[in-house]
Amino acid sequence: MKITNIEAYPVWGGGRNYLFVVVDTDEGISGVGEAGLTGRELGVMGVIEHFKPLLIGQDANRIEHIWQMLFRGGFFPAGKIACSAISAIDIALWDIQGKARGVPVYQLLGGLVRDKVVCYPHNSGRTIEELVESCLRTKEEGWKFVRWGLPQRDGGILEPTESVLLAIKQFEAVRKAVGDEIEICFDVHTRLDPPDATYFCKAVEQYRPFFIEDPIRSEGMYSLRWLREHTSVPIAVGEQFASKWEFRQVIEEELTDYARIDLCIVGGISEARKIAGWCETHYIKLATHNPLGPVSTAACLHLNLACNNFGVMEQPRRPGTALTDVVPVQVEWQDGYLLPPSRPGLGIAFDREAAKKHPFQMRELPHLRRLDGSVTNW
Amino acid sequence: MKITRIETFLVHPDHRNLVFVKVHTDEGLYGIGEAYSCGPDRATEAAIHDFEEWLIGRDPLDIEGLWQLMYIGSRLPGGSVVNAAISGIDHALWDIKGKALGVPVWQLLGGKVRDRVRVYQNPGGRTPEEIGERALALRERYGYTAFKINPHPPGSESMPWNRVVREAAARLEGIRKAVGEDIDIGVDPHAKIFEPVRALEMAEALKPYRPFFFEEPLRPENIDALAEFKKQCPIPVATGEMLYTKYEFRDLLVRGAADIIQPDVCLTGGLSEMKKIAAMAEAHYVTVAPHNPMGPVATAVNVHFAIATHNFLILEYIPDDLPPRRDLVKEPLVVKDGYIEVPTRPGLGIELNEEAFGKYPYRSWHRGFPWRPDGAIGFI
Numbered sequence A: 001m002k003i004t005n006i007e008a009y010p011v012w013g014g015g016r017n018y019l020f021v022v023v024d025t026d027e028g029i030s031g032v033g034e035a036g037l038t039g040r041e042l043g044v045m046g047v048i049e050h051f052k053p054l055l056i057g058q059d060a061n062r063i064e065h066i067w068q069m070l071f072r073g074g075f076f077p078a079g080k081i082a083c084s085a086i087s088a089i090d091i092a093l094w095d096i097q098g099k100a101r102g103v104p105v106y107q108l109l110g111g112l113v114r115d116k117v118v119c120y121p122h123n124s125g126r127t128i129e130e131l132v133e134s135c136l137r138t139k140e141e142g143w144k145f146v147r148w149g150l151p152q153r154d155g156g157i158l159e160p161t162e163s164v165l166l167a168i169k170q171f172e173a174v175r176k177a178v179g180d181e182i183e184i185c186f187d188v189h190t191r192l193d194p195p196d197a198t199y200f201c202k203a204v205e206q207y208r209p210f211f212i213e214d215p216i217r218s219e220g221m222y223s224l225r226w227l228r229e230h231t232s233v234p235i236a237v238g239e240q241f242a243s244k245w246e247f248r249q250v251i252e253e254e255l256t257d258y259a260r261i262d263l264c265i266v267g268g269i270s271e272a273r274k275i276a277g278w279c280e281t282h283y284i285k286l287a288t289h290n291p292l293g294p295v296s297t298a299a300c301l302h303l304n305l306a307c308n309n310f311g312v313m314e315q316p317r318r319p320g321t322a323l324t325d326v327v328p329v330q331v332e333w334q335d336g337y338l339l340p341p342s343r344p345g346l347g348i349a350f351d352r353e354a355a356k357k358h359p360f361q362m363r364e365l366p367h368l369r370r371l372d373g374s375v376t377n378w
Numbered sequence B: 001m002k003i004t005r006i007e008t009f010l011v012h013p014d015h016r017n018l019v020f021v022k023v024h025t026d027e028g029l030y031g032i033g034e035a036y037s038c039g040p041d042r043a044t045e046a047a048i049h050d051f052e053e054w055l056i057g058r059d060p061l062d063i064e065g066l067w068q069l070m071y072i073g074s075r076l077p078g079g080s081v082v083n084a085a086i087s088g089i090d091h092a093l094w095d096i097k098g099k100a101l102g103v104p105v106w107q108l109l110g111g112k113v114r115d116r117v118r119v120y121q122n123p124g125g126r127t128p129e130e131i132g133e134r135a136l137a138l139r140e141r142y143g144y145t146a147f148k149i150n151p152h153p154p155g156s157e158s159m160p161w162n163r164v165v166r167e168a169a170a171r172l173e174g175i176r177k178a179v180g181e182d183i184d185i186g187v188d189p190h191a192k193i194f195e196p197v198r199a200l201e202m203a204e205a206l207k208p209y210r211p212f213f214f215e216e217p218l219r220p221e222n223i224d225a226l227a228e229f230k231k232q233c234p235i236p237v238a239t240g241e242m243l244y245t246k247y248e249f250r251d252l253l254v255r256g257a258a259d260i261i262q263p264d265v266c267l268t269g270g271l272s273e274m275k276k277i278a279a280m281a282e283a284h285y286v287t288v289a290p291h292n293p294m295g296p297v298a299t300a301v302n303v304h305f306a307i308a309t310h311n312f313l314i315l316e317y318i319p320d321d322l323p324p325r326r327d328l329v330k331e332p333l334v335v336k337d338g339y340i341e342v343p344t345r346p347g348l349g350i351e352l353n354e355e356a357f358g359k360y361p362y363r364s365w366h367r368g369f370p371w372r373p374d375g376a377i378g379f380i
Helices: A041-055 A063-073 A080-101 A128-141 A160-178 A194-207 A223-230 A244-252 A268-280 A294-305 A352-356 B041-055 B063-073 B080-101 B128-142 B161-179 B196-209 B223-232 B245-254 B270-283 B296-308 B354-359
Strands: A003-012 A017-025 A030-035 A117-120 A145-149 A183-187 A211-213 A235-237 B003-011 B018-025 B030-035 B116-120 B146-149 B184-187 B237-239 B339-341
Touching: A003 A041, A003 A080, A003 A352, A017 A041, A017 A080, A030 A080, A030 A294, A041 A063, A041 A080, A063 A080, A063 A268, A080 A268, A080 A294, A117 A145, A117 A294, A128 A145, A128 A160, A145 A160, A160 A183, A160 A194, A194 A211, A194 A223, A223 A235, A244 A268, A244 B270, A268 A294, A268 B245, A268 B270, B003 B041, B003 B354, B018 B041, B018 B080, B030 B080, B030 B296, B041 B063, B041 B080, B063 B080, B063 B270, B080 B270, B080 B296, B116 B146, B116 B296, B128 B146, B128 B161, B146 B161, B161 B184, B161 B196, B196 B223, B223 B237, B223 B245, B245 B270, B270 B296
Parallel strands: A145 A183, A183 A211, A211 A235, B146 B184
Antiparallel strands: A003 A017, A017 A030, B003 B018, B018 B030, B116 B339
């Protein structure tokens, strides 16, 4: 089964772009993948153009071989942009493999270890009352988790102290409103430095968060050790990591409790399953990062269905409620869980013509500043 | 598809028992596997039948879930017998899945990363000359590009250490002279050395002949001692045949205690576990040279692993083309020019020759007792 073409489909989803990649073969089987480096889609597409001549004519069955070739072939180890391109291609190859064998991808990853995959949505609110309302609506809909992020001021301003103090009040209000049986995930989104992050984590311990995500920036994970010595809240990091090597420190030094693997950045299903097995030896669970589209959702779902050390999966909204023309067949959601697809491959459908109807629009991720005008992480 | 029963076969073709496993399903498909011959081989067989009770009625395609069921269900992390039993069953489940989907098992592990699998054999031999002669004859027959030798001469338990080291160097020199400079030669003290400093002395003596690796220089119980040893060892350190599951390999890798790891697919937890172990090793730039002293099914499982695993290095091998081992399977994998070709049949692509098993019934077996002159037991 030879690869005949590979094509990137950047799709404007209203507010952001999604980058899908389709791989075609001479046996008429095609697969779809998704790349995850939101805001740098053109860079990823450029890498895919470099990969195209390397891939055409290759045997689509040789997934691991192709991964090695793409990661190592350019001499310089693939960074985040190239890893995102590799991710999309790898996911598409697993989709093809499942279709070629007539089974869902989870069967190729060892088979089902669970019947369904619990996931958390995104909550928000301009005021504490709005946030509480959003969380209660989520609970009503049947989700088992709520999740929101570190608040900021209007006008793109982030001042750590006031954000932390407000977030602590949010925590108190949400826990009181949703009760004890709902899990709370909170995303600092790399916006704090270790002292503020530590103060915050200690203050919200009493509200029993499921995890605090990305309490500090991701470039120097050594700093997490200091934070962990001071707080008992579970930590989740990893969504910005490309390849197993970027995960090494947090896994082996046991700096995190949850691995936020982004399948569309880390190097696809092939790389994610390697990291997942490694995490198992350190009693670290997966909390797959998935702020992306329906292809990423399906890829995460298949991995989580076959992975014993799974914690929770991100699922910003119910599948089937967005991009329904581009991905007309999506995975199913019921009572806060995603269900195993029974269709071969990823179990979704991708409509290339529909994709072309929503062309790429230049859009930068939001930027935040401190009051003195200096840059701070979004 | 549902598992209906699990058969086991204890077969004694030459010097030890082999434990074969056959998992049957309600669709007529079956898979085969091989469990490590731990010595308490009837215990391994019994453990497999205990697991049989847990697995009957379950879907054999849920391999990872069934692995966790056996491992977690045993509660106490298993030792040799339980992990050997899990391993043999795991192989059979992958065989079933490959047959069910009509592809060789390596295709289910990410596909082909290489076109053939490099193997090596231990030629045996009592003296340096004999090792060299046997290696040359084997090279002639199988085209090997690598060998492995035992540095300890026969009767080493009774020898002064000074002589053991001298003879170890002479044995490596013997085969090196016979096969030339361009053949890789591993050296395997087989965890017989107790003191790290003695292993270091032997490593220094072997170094001039450029061994490919120094296998199990120390006992497996203390990884910290091995990590300390490796910092000083002038030749590559290989180990792992006595380690169970990814958890024990985690400790080895985190401490940087080995250059090459040697998990045994029949002991460490099967193919499912081998893939996880290899992935961890890849992150450490550590290669995998599987331990493979068992039968033809073990060789087949290892070959599928090797074809789909990029950081595979080389596979230990015992030829299956001559009786009595030739009798054990319908069509064993064969070596050409020192390599095994890629199997193409669905599943593991190998069939037990059950009709012949009656000729090789179970016999009580253990490794023997290497007594030292003072009456204490040595390592074997």
